[in-house]
Amino acid sequence: MFALIDCNAFFVSCERVFQPHLEKKPVIVLSSNDGCAISRSCEAKALGIPMGAPFFKIRDIVEKHNVHVFSANFSLYGDISSRVMEVLKAFSPTLEVYSIDEAFLDLSMLSHNKLFAYGCHIKKIVKKWTGIPVSVGIGPTKTLAKVANSIAKKNPLGCYALLTPEKTETLLGQISLQDIWGIGSRWSKKLNALNLTTALDLAQADPRWIRKAFNIVLAKTALELKGKACLSIGETTPPKKSLISSRSFGIPLTTFEDLREAISFHASSLAHRLRIEGHKTSLLSITVRTNPFDKKGRFYSNTQLIPLSYPSQDNAILIKAAALALEKVYREHLSYKKVGVMALNLSPENQVNPSLFTEKKGQEHSLRRREILKSIDHLNYRYGKGSLIFASEGVKVSWQPKSSWKSPSFTQNWKQLPEVS
């Protein structure tokens, strides 16, 4: 049996932990650049603010009903998330952190009649120890635990266990396909066209036919709905396969120099994250694009792959490669809205695979580089992010994303600790 623990309106709940006066009030958290609503309290949902709504489209509701608005504060949410996960670890030998606000637990050590009470207990303890409200869904497969969780969200107890095939069948008959984990809008449309509309329809379809007509992913979902577990619980988090750093600009940029600064910033930030994760990259990819929503301007988007001659985690190497690639995709007279850099082909940093052409001198050089980069990381850790940067990143930062309503870093910065008077 699996349990899925999902934090309720997670980002909003994080803000509420440190600002309790926000309880029972409509609250939303915006995405980067204050773009879209990505977390809503249930009061905000009740006002008709949809998930992912662009802020300018809901501004009227926000002003009319005094909705409290926050810019995303991801360092705070990440920190609260790890506290929640730490608490959850105590409830099962196997915990899989699925996302910033969700985790699966293996509960196969419990007998069926104890599951529901155990779920309620988990909910109570997490709330008490972290301040975060969660919902608990329990089922014989991950997909069914997800279904149970969506029911738990509407249940005043915040917990629901899907234990018998009869109950499961009745419920699946009432759930439409697009509400099932792993089935998005495209596939549900295709399935509807084939006369499959409820989760039960898919559960009763022949998985071999699904495999043929669609793919292996959907066939597994169908089996999972039937109660046959195809997805196991991951005991360890597998190493990352790619890293991305990208941002939309606060105001559109046009000049090559401005874009190069933004690209350099992302390349630099990737190099730093690679060192933290203990990885090197041997393939970079940069992407530039104009505003896809701009009806008047011509939409332009382009990507360039850049193989490196050897795996690296050095800011200077990544910056140079990315800036060179920018020359190939940059077009004049366009208003760019976003750029990003991706690191691919990751390998462990300690996997020594010296270049055929690297001489002894080169080895010494790379040792020195490693010390320099270590010092940079240390200084930025001690004096704060961005204290020491590469000049190519630019000092004025023309592309700063908007962030007008960010809460203090309550748990990461001594100067911003909440005060009690």
Add this chain to the structure above:
DNA sequence: TCTGGGGTCCTAGGACCC
């Protein structure tokens, strides 16, 4: 005026190998 960021997996097609 104003529309996020960071990931994963699968598939098809092309280029290449012996």
Add this chain to the structure above:
DNA sequence: TCTGGGGTCCTAGGACCC
């Protein structure tokens, strides 16, 4: 006139997730 079988790797694109 007649031209194999069995593979791998890479890339782009499409779908999905939170």
